[in-house]
Amino acid sequence: GESVGLHLPTLSVQEGDNSIINCAYSNSASDYFIWYKQESGKGPQFIIDIRSNMDKRQGQRVTVLLNKTVKHLSLQIAATQPGDSAVYFCAEDPGAGTALIFGKGTTLSVSS
Amino acid sequence: GAGVSQSPRYKVAKRGQDVALRCDPISGHVSLFWYQQALGQGPEFLTYFQNEAQLDKSGLPSDRFFAERPEGSVSTLKIQRTQQEDSAVYLCASSLKLGADQPQHFGDGTRLSIL
Numbered sequence: 001g002e003s004v005g006l007h008l009p010t011l012s013v014q015e016g017d018n019s020i021i022n023c024a025y026s027n028s029a030s031d032y033f034i035w036y037k038q039e040s041g042k043g044p045q046f047i048i049d050i051r052s053n054m055d056k057r058q059g060q061r062v063t064v065l066l067n068k069t070v071k072h073l074s075l076q077i078a079a080t081q082p083g084d085s086a087v088y089f090c091a092e093d094p095g096a097g098t099a100l101i102f103g104k105g106t107t108l109s110v111s112s
Numbered sequence: 113g114a115g116v117s118q119s120p121r122y123k124v125a126k127r128g129q130d131v132a133l134r135c136d137p138i139s140g141h142v143s144l145f146w147y148q149q150a151l152g153q154g155p156e157f158l159t160y161f162q163n164e165a166q167l168d169k170s171g172l173p174s175d176r177f178f179a180e181r182p183e184g185s186v187s188t189l190k191i192q193r194t195q196q197e198d199s200a201v202y203l204c205a206s207s208l209k210l211g212a213d214q215p216q217h218f219g220d221g222t223r224l225s226i227l
Contacts, residue, residue, distance in 0.1 A: 032213060034215050034216075036218075041220070042220050043116070043203055043205075043218035043219050043220045043221050044155065044203070044218045045218070046215045046216075046217060049213070049215050051213060089154050089155075091154075098160060098167075098168060099145065099157035099160060099168065099171065100145075100147075100155075100157065100216060101157075102154030102155050102156070103154065104154065105153075105154055
């Protein structure tokens with residue numbers, strides 16, 4: 001069978017490394033997914049989104065991968081910087097742009 | 113550019129008091145959402161509006177929670193007879209319109225502490 005990346009509550013990397021953050025979502029009917037970054041004392045900040053008819057989408061230094069078969073999302077951050085340190089959440093939209101369902105967050109710590 | 117604005121940023125109240133939290137969405141955004149975020153957890157949905165209509169309030173924890181958006185812009189979340197378990201960060205988000213492919217943009221929240 002296909003392996004699924006484990007969700008880790010914390011991830012520590014060195015500056016310049018690539019980071020991969022994994023997320024499992026719950027609803028097979030979800031057709032839109034968003035990654036958010038949340039810094040301490042701030043609200044979630046939009047990073048990148050992807051629709052269910054895609055399996056990959058790239059932004060600036062970030063890539064989101066979607067595997068609908070196993071209901072799994074990942075966020076890849078290239079050349080991680082200290083400013084990337086934050087909690088990262090994936091969120092799924094079960095339909096019609098209503099309430100988002102947030103996954104468990106991953107705290108990314110980047111050391112220089 | 114102006115994002116979602118929430119006030120106050122911090123609110124301390126005694127158990128049993130009523131509180132009101134305000135959200136100014138991004139100008140022109142039709143949809144407005146309220147979420148509750150407990151420490152160390154992801155946001156959890158409370159309610160949402162399309163313009164002035166409250167379309168879903170299934171996430172409100174009790175009838176002590178009430179939200180309104182009378183003119184389809186600013187929204188207020190009111191909590192009556194506050195309890196200690198109401199202590200959390202209350203986040204407001206808005207999106208351009210209801211529908212897929214519309215990311216929700218969040219404010220920085222109101223941190224509510226009930227003594």
